[in-house]
Amino acid sequence: MAPAPPRTRPGLPPQRPGRRSVALLPTAALVLGAVYCIVPALWILIAATKSPAQLFATATYLPSLDGGLVRNVRELSAYHGGIFWRWMGNSFLYACVGGVLASAISAATGYALAKYEFAGRRALFNVILAGVLLPQIVLAIPQYLLLSHVGLTDSYAGVILPQLFNPYGIYLCRIYAAAAVDDALLEAGRIDGAGESRLFWSVGLRLMAPGLITVFLLQFIAIWNNFLLPFVMVADDTKFPLTVGLYSLLRHGAAEASLYSLVITGTLLSVLPVIALFLSLQRYWNIDLVTGAVR
Incomplete structure (x- = not known):
């Protein structure tokens, strides 16, 4: 048996695929804006866990787990x-x-x-x-x-x-x-x-x-x-x-x-x-x- 066609509300035209892509644009823009705001804050959080020697010698978004944050707070x-x-x-x-x-x-x-x-x-x-x-x-x-x-x-x-x-x-x-x-x-x-x-x-x-x-x-x-x-x-x-x-x-x-x-x-x-x-x-x-x- 052939699948039944999707139901639509009376009086409304069926939704076209192109309209769905247009509707996703605001969501994509919000996601990009959130990433733009979160990435610098995430970098500060990760960088605060590193010692001065690790700050420029390790990967940017790789945190240090050897107590660097506590040590930095103590020195500060x-x-x-x-x-x-x-x-x-x-x-x-x-x-x-x-x-x-x-x-x-x-x-x-x-x-x-x-x-x-x-x-x-x-x-x-x-x-x-x-x-x-x-x-x-x-x-x-x-x-x-x-x-x-x-x-x-x-x-x-x-x-x-x-x-x-x-x-x-x-x-x-x-x-x-x-x-x-x-x-x-x-x-x-x-x-x-x-x-x-x-x-x-x-x-x-x-x-x-x-x-x-x-x-x-x-x-x-x-x-x-x-x-x-x-x-x-x-x-x-x-x-x-x-x-x-x-x-x-x-x-x-x-x-x-x-x-x-x-x-x-x-x-x-x-x-x-x-x-x-x-x-x-x-x-x-x-x-x-x-x-x-x-x-």
Whole structure:
């Protein structure tokens, strides 16, 4: 007996083989993009397991199983009295303080732009949108000159202050507040006698919490990975973040090849906090928008 022809839905033409190949193109592009992102991270993970002698003498993607990673971490911790962990602490300070304060400023600004009518609101929002399009590298030198006039260069505040105003975070908070904070809830709070500040803290922030977590995570990663601003602002190596500290270690490695393994190991360790933060905050992104109001 001849095989039965494939069934198709009524009114739909049979699928042609050419359409299947076209449909596979996005999947292939995603696979290539994933490989492009994973291969460098895999190389760092494997290279961190090798000693300086093995780094250039063994196959690129052949890991070492003789405890090279533990040895590299031990040597990195002992380098210049453990200055790497000082850099790690500085990065946490810059990213946590800057991320929390920038998220709070973005939340207040975005909430005001979304829920209040005042003169110049549209013009102010357009200026903030223009700030999103402005590359941060353009602002590094003007920010340095401005802070040098008030004596804040080569200090922790000189790195944190320029990163408190985040145009993209304000834009996200404005969009999120307009969608998540219902005007009826605010009117009900006003009828009950709540002031505007009480409404913001008790209603607005609760409903904006998932969006604020996203803003905090983006700002944390941006500050954690920022290189140019601390490179320009800070001259004392005890105040370096990881990005500038590893760069200085890499420059010394040009004359001492054994430091390359320490740079690679430090790069691997610098990625782990970002991964841990991303995984720990991911579960908060799917919280219902009205959870705060129900509570």
